[in-house]
Amino acid sequence: MLQVPEPRGDVVFVAYLAFATVFFHFKKGQDSIWNCPTALCQWIACSLVPLALVVAYRLSPFHPLAKFPGPLLSRITKFWLAYVVYTGKRHLEIAKLHDQYGTFVRTGPNTLSINSHEAIRTIYATSTSMDKSNAYRPGRFFGGGLFFIRRKDMHAERRRIWAPAFSPSSLNTASMTISRRSRQLAAHLTKLETQTIDLSSYIRRWSYDVMGDLTFGKSSRIELMSDGDENGVVSSGQKATVLFEVLGEIPMIFDLMCYLPNICMQEIHVLRKLANDLLATRKQVQGPEPDICTHLLHVDSGSAENLSDEELENDVLFAIQAGSDTTSGVLTLLLYYILADRQVYKKLSAELDLNFRHVIEDNELSVLFQLPYMGAVVQEALRLGTPFPGLPRVVPPDGSVICSRFIPAGTIVGVPAYAQQVSPENFWPHPLEFMPQRWLPGGLGPGSVLNKSAVMCFSSGPFGCLGKTLAIRELYIATAQLLLAFDLELDTSFSHDKFKAGIQNMRSTLFEYPLLITARQRGG
Numbered sequence: 140m141l142q143v144p145e146p147r148g149d150v151v152f153v154a155y156l157a158f159a160t161v162f163f164h165f166k167k168g169q170d171s172i173w174n175c176p177t178a179l180c181q182w183i184a185c186s187l188v189p190l191a192l193v194v195a196y197r198l199s200p201f202h203p204l205a206k207f208p209g210p211l212l213s214r215i216t217k218f219w220l221a222y223v224v225y226t227g228k229r230h231l232e233i234a235k236l237h238d239q240y241g242t243f244v245r246t247g248p249n250t251l252s253i254n255s256h257e258a259i260r261t262i263y264a265t266s267t268s269m270d271k272s273n274a275y276r277p278g279r280f281f282g283g284g285l286f287f288i289r290r291k292d293m294h295a296e297r298r299r300i301w302a303p304a305f306s307p308s309s310l311n312t313a314s315m316t317i318s319r320r321s322r323q324l325a326a327h328l329t330k331l332e333t334q335t336i337d338l339s340s341y342i343r344r345w346s347y348d349v350m351g352d353l354t355f356g357k358s359s360r361i362e363l364m365s366d367g368d369e370n371g372v373v374s375s376g377q378k379a380t381v382l383f384e385v386l387g388e389i390p391m392i393f394d395l396m397c398y399l400p401n402i403c404m405q406e407i408h409v410l411r412k413l414a415n416d417l418l419a420t421r422k423q424v425q426g427p428e429p430d431i432c433t434h435l436l437h438v439d440s441g442s443a444e445n446l447s448d449e450e451l452e453n454d455v456l457f458a459i460q461a462g463s464d465t466t467s468g469v470l471t472l473l474l475y476y477i478l479a480d481r482q483v484y485k486k487l488s489a490e491l492d493l494n495f496r497h498v499i500e501d502n503e504l505s506v507l508f509q510l511p512y513m514g515a516v517v518q519e520a521l522r523l524g525t526p527f528p529g530l531p532r533v534v535p536p537d538g539s540v541i542c543s544r545f546i547p548a549g550t551i552v553g554v555p556a557y558a559q560q561v562s563p564e565n566f567w568p569h570p571l572e573f574m575p576q577r578w579l580p581g582g583l584g585p586g587s588v589l590n591k592s593a594v595m596c597f598s599s600g601p602f603g604c605l606g607k608t609l610a611i612r613e614l615y616i617a618t619a620q621l622l623l624a625f626d627l628e629l630d631t632s633f634s635h636d637k638f639k640a641g642i643q644n645m646r647s648t649l650f651e652y653p654l655l656i657t658a659r660q661r662g663g
């Protein structure tokens with residue numbers, strides 16, 4: 140059975156206005172509609188009746204998703220899910236709903252969350268995986284960026300341009316940049332040795348500085364660690380992400396919001412302006428080392444297939460955003476977990492001390508990437524720190540069979556990453572605990588379960604994260620440089636409860652309550 144495709148919000152709005160114009164045209168003769176209660180009442184009735192019919196249909200047994208369970212409100216309106224996203228606790232709420240309803244939960248009138256490992260392959264990972272949903276269509280903005288191209292075939296063309304930026308040689312150059320920036324982070328913390336440090340905030344700035352370098356090379360002027368963030372680059376980026384994440388669930392409203400630049404554009408203005416300025420400079424200056432712009436500008440290939448200015452602007456803005464808050468969120472959580480468990484901290488520190496002195500030189504990075512316990516800590520942090528609560532895709536025209544159930548064409552489906560990553564079927568025992576040992580040979584003892592392919596934090600398949608290896612290297616390098624340089628501890632004023640309650644998971648992880656630490660420099 141076919142789902143009714145969702146029209147664009149702005150088109151619906153214009154149609155509604157046109158209908159209103161015609162309606163009141165036939166009521167003319169009255170001075171104003173406000174003086175004519177009958178016309179107004181008729182108009183309200185005309186508007187409400189279709190709404191009531193839509194609600195009745197969505198709840199009726201005739202709706203194609205009628206057989207799938209879910210909360211009443213979610214079956215009626217998309218606003219329910221948008222609100223859950225807005226709370227920053229979607230990952231927890233959806234996991235709870237799966238405990239209550241089982242594998243399938245109807246999280247919107249036309250949306251299914253499918254908590255199944257088998258579904259990951261069908262939806263994301265195979266060659267027949269599905270296109271992105273309307274959630275990636277943020278109104279008139281970002282029309283041409285890699286991330287916003289929803290059709291797999293068109294997306295693949297753009298992805299080919301990006302891919303060389305993540306080749307082994309590019310990654311090696313990038314690793315040195317990350318290492319230099321991580322040493323700079325350590326130098327900043329050294330100045331704060333006797334104080335309580337908001338580590339989450341420093342890590343945020345570090346991640347933007349890193350992504351500035353990786354995107355624009357030497358011409359980057361993003362120096363948030365040194366110069367501070369007076370212009371609110373970080374908060375601008377975060378607000379843009381939140382806006383995209385919340386309104387993505389109600390694309391019709393997003394279509395309309397984009398016509399209100401003061402509400403919508405304002406949030407992303409600072410970051411967009413910065414990205415455009417840096418792009419303009421970068422076009423004039425090709426640095427000695429390749430950066431992401433080298434490939435987007437086709438400097439390397441000399442290809443004539445140039446991206447339009449708008450496409451370029453969207454792509455560089457996305458590059459900074461894709462690589463900064465995501466990585467800094469996971470890194471902050473990684474450091475929290477190891478600081479909260481001194482056994483883990485000591486074991487990791489001992490492994491690093493065995494292999495390095497107080498700083499890792501560039502030619503030693505390959506040794507770092509091989510360290511087993513370090514690898515286990517990073518994997519465990521990614522498992523519990525996934526910032527992506529939803530990756531919506533759309534079922535193709537012939538429908539699809541997932542977990543033995545037929546899903547009609549046009550249904551929006553997604554596998555909840557967090558629910559998969561804390562499922563006892565995939566990780567056992569203690570799926571909710573941070574236990575790096577589970578990733579090492581022997582795991583957590585006899586009977587322990589480790590289903591590596593259930594980890595979805597980078598997604599997979601045609602739309603999967605291009606920066607996965609880069610991000611993992613960032614986590615290795617920054618953690619190692621900090622632990623080698625300092626004895627880190629949670630500050631005595633730090634509250635675990637407040638920190639955990641303040642974690643908001645919305646495509647990047649936001650921390651309402653900071654990670655407060657002290658850092659004592661280690662001896663020579």
Ligand code: HEM
Nearest residue numbers: 286461462465466469527596597598602603604605606610
């Ligand atoms: C721990 C950090 C990171 C995580 C958890 C992460 C996760 C993800 C996920 C889940 C996607 C797919 C999103 C979707 O389909 O909606 C994605 C896409 C992407 N990520 Fe990452 N990412 C991280 C860091 C990075 C970094 C450092 C970069 C470097 C620029 C990067 C570049 C990209 C790009 C270019 C895409 C779009 C790929 C495409 O559409 O073909 N990511 N990331």
